[in-house]
Amino acid sequence: MSSPSISPATYHLGQYQEAITAEINDLNAKNFTAGFWQKEATLWTDSAEGQESIRSFMGWTRVAETMQQAVPEIEAFVKEVKEAGFEHVVVMGMGGSTMAPIVFEKSFERANGGLPISVLDTTDPGTVQQIEQSVPLDKTLFIVASKSGTTAEPLAFGDYFYAKLKEIKGDKAGENFVAITDPGSKFVTNATNEGYRKIFLNFAEVGGRFSALTYFGLVPAALYGINIAELLDRAVTMMRACGSEGDVQDNPGLQLGATMGVLSKQGRDKLTLVVPDKLHDLGLWLEQLLAESTGKEGKGVLPVAGEPLGTPKVYGHDRLFVYVGYEDTPDTENRNKLKALQEAGHPVVIILMKEPLDLGAEFFRWEVGTAVAGAVLRINPFDQPNVQESKTATDRVMKVVQEQGHLPAGPAAAAEADGVSYFTDAKGDGAVGTLKAFFAQSKAGDFVNLQAYLTESDAISAELQEFRKLVQQNLHLATTSGYGPRFLHSTGQYHKGGPNTGLFVQFTHQSPVELPLPGRSYSFGTFENAQAQGDLETLQQYKRRTLHIDLGGNAEQTLPKVVAALKEALAK
Numbered sequence: 001m002s003s004p005s006i007s008p009a010t011y012h013l014g015q016y017q018e019a020i021t022a023e024i025n026d027l028n029a030k031n032f033t034a035g036f037w038q039k040e041a042t043l044w045t046d047s048a049e050g051q052e053s054i055r056s057f058m059g060w061t062r063v064a065e066t067m068q069q070a071v072p073e074i075e076a077f078v079k080e081v082k083e084a085g086f087e088h089v090v091v092m093g094m095g096g097s098t099m100a101p102i103v104f105e106k107s108f109e110r111a112n113g114g115l116p117i118s119v120l121d122t123t124d125p126g127t128v129q130q131i132e133q134s135v136p137l138d139k140t141l142f143i144v145a146s147k148s149g150t151t152a153e154p155l156a157f158g159d160y161f162y163a164k165l166k167e168i169k170g171d172k173a174g175e176n177f178v179a180i181t182d183p184g185s186k187f188v189t190n191a192t193n194e195g196y197r198k199i200f201l202n203f204a205e206v207g208g209r210f211s212a213l214t215y216f217g218l219v220p221a222a223l224y225g226i227n228i229a230e231l232l233d234r235a236v237t238m239m240r241a242c243g244s245e246g247d248v249q250d251n252p253g254l255q256l257g258a259t260m261g262v263l264s265k266q267g268r269d270k271l272t273l274v275v276p277d278k279l280h281d282l283g284l285w286l287e288q289l290l291a292e293s294t295g296k297e298g299k300g301v302l303p304v305a306g307e308p309l310g311t312p313k314v315y316g317h318d319r320l321f322v323y324v325g326y327e328d329t330p331d332t333e334n335r336n337k338l339k340a341l342q343e344a345g346h347p348v349v350i351i352l353m354k355e356p357l358d359l360g361a362e363f364f365r366w367e368v369g370t371a372v373a374g375a376v377l378r379i380n381p382f383d384q385p386n387v388q389e390s391k392t393a394t395d396r397v398m399k400v401v402q403e404q405g406h407l408p409a410g411p412a413a414a415a416e417a418d419g420v421s422y423f424t425d426a427k428g429d430g431a432v433g434t435l436k437a438f439f440a441q442s443k444a445g446d447f448v449n450l451q452a453y454l455t456e457s458d459a460i461s462a463e464l465q466e467f468r469k470l471v472q473q474n475l476h477l478a479t480t481s482g483y484g485p486r487f488l489h490s491t492g493q494y495h496k497g498g499p500n501t502g503l504f505v506q507f508t509h510q511s512p513v514e515l516p517l518p519g520r521s522y523s524f525g526t527f528e529n530a531q532a533q534g535d536l537e538t539l540q541q542y543k544r545r546t547l548h549i550d551l552g553g554n555a556e557q558t559l560p561k562v563v564a565a566l567k568e569a570l571a572k
């Protein structure tokens with residue numbers, strides 16, 4: 001095993017170098033690094049209330065060291081699980097409670113003896129059913145992961161699969177369940193009563209999106225066969241480089257954060273992440289960290305992940321490109337394009353790791369960088385004030401469902417074609433005219449966000465990519481895309497709290513799969529569509545430009561028709 005070292009980061013900042021250096025000098029002049037480790041909340045805000053909240057969520061800064069002590073406990077648990085004959089793990093949760101497991105599963109090869117992992121973080125009935133049908137239920141360990149223990153989705157997933165296991169194992173169902181949650185939550189009591197095999201108590205002072213290196217990330221990682229001791233050692237190496245043990249000359253987190261903060265203030269507020277295929281899902285984790293931490297008070301760094309990388313002519317002046325890849329993977333096409341972008345005057349940062357275990361260090365670099373960007377933007381990076389609003393709106397919708405047995409009726413469609421209904425204020429003729437009118441509202445510096453409350457599949461993802469490509473090539477706008485309700489717990493904060501520069505395209509469907517939820521009067525599908533409706537109302541309340549496209553009962557068949565209509569609408 002190579003000894004831990006920090007992956008090199010190269011900054012090509014061109015005309016922005018001067019302003020960023022000035023910011024770094026300012027931060028150093030006020031002893032930012034020392035203040036950061038002492039949780040000096042004045043670095044972020046002048047409000048006393050804000051300062052108290054900041055201090056209470058800075059437990060993540062030293063949690064990697066704490067977790068080094070917990071490695072034997074986690075490894076003993078993994079041994080117990082394997083000896084008990086489990087063959088598969090399903091991690092169920094939203095946002096920060098599942099993003100790191102997704103990255104681990106996709107970025108590492110499963111080690112010999114490691115258990116395969118699936119992650120369930122959607123209420124879409126088709127996806128829930130796919131997971132149910134793809135695992136041996138009686139030999140599957142279900143991890144219900146929720147910091148607060150109150151999030152509606154993980155509780156629903158837990159109840160759903162617990163009922164299934166009860167049918168198979170009766171009173172022994174709890175043997176297949178594990179909880180990861182904060183101490184004192186009601187969920188702890190419920191999990192205890194239901195006989196869960198184990199309850200891992202996490203740390204109240206570590207927020208969800210900063211919890212990759214706690215039980216939330218590490219328990220699934222260890223079950224999958226990842227060497228978590230080494231992962232943590234590398235994180236601790238990065239902690240030291242960022243000044244955890246005293247003064248450092250160049251703090252890598254501070255450098256990244258100052259770059260993101262200054263560029264955001266100068267209008268280059270769209271951090272475009274470029275990765276090799278093997279790191280495809282790193283973007284999901286980073287999206288939540290950056291968008292939820294910085295997207296508030298009309299400011300923010302917008303993470304753009306999974307967008308096809310283009311030539312300089314398709315971009316405006318609103319990007320910072322960051323490449324995270326591997327030293328020994330040439331990834332020639334991306335690297336050449338980045339070179340061209342750099343030469344055309346776009347700021348580009350390149351981080352090269354040796355192997356996936358270096359992600360331990362990178363998680364920490366980005367966490368510090370995000371906190372520093374928050375200080376430069378003068379916002380509290382540890383709260384998510386606008387996420388709750390959309391949950392409250394969904395609760396209102398669900399109340400109607402419970403009273404009337406169905407979702408509340410919405411406005412009349414602006415257009416209907418090919419079994420697809422379009423809802424928006426923009427006025428145009430038919431599907432093509434409506435799409436044209438909707439996008440005619442865009443201007444330079446805007447972004448287009450696709451929200452897919454659909455069953456995730458390669459075919460749907462490919463169509464969404466095509467949609468993004470058309471927008472990028474014809475309108476030269478940044479595009480982001482996420483499956484709902486996952487993104488609600490991630491980029492959803494930025495959509496409502498960040499600058500009003502987004503055009504939101506929401507896709508819903510009427511799932512042919514009907515999955516009732518135990519103990520509730522509604523099904524997964526109704527819940528999913530209520531979440532979409534609740535968020536749409538919240539976006540509209542914030543005067544965001546919205547287009548809701550209902551794809552009907554066969555989204556794989558109708559989405560290509562929408563893409564074809566878009567092509568026509570955007571043609572010159």
Ligand SMILES: O=P(O)(O)OC[C@H]1O[C@H](O)[C@H](O)[C@@H](O)[C@@H]1O
Nearest residue numbers: 095096097146147148151208489
């Ligand atoms: O882990 P939980 O408490 O269930 O929370 C899951 C997610 O819920 C919310 O939507 C927050 O905005 C996220 O930051 C959080 O990660």
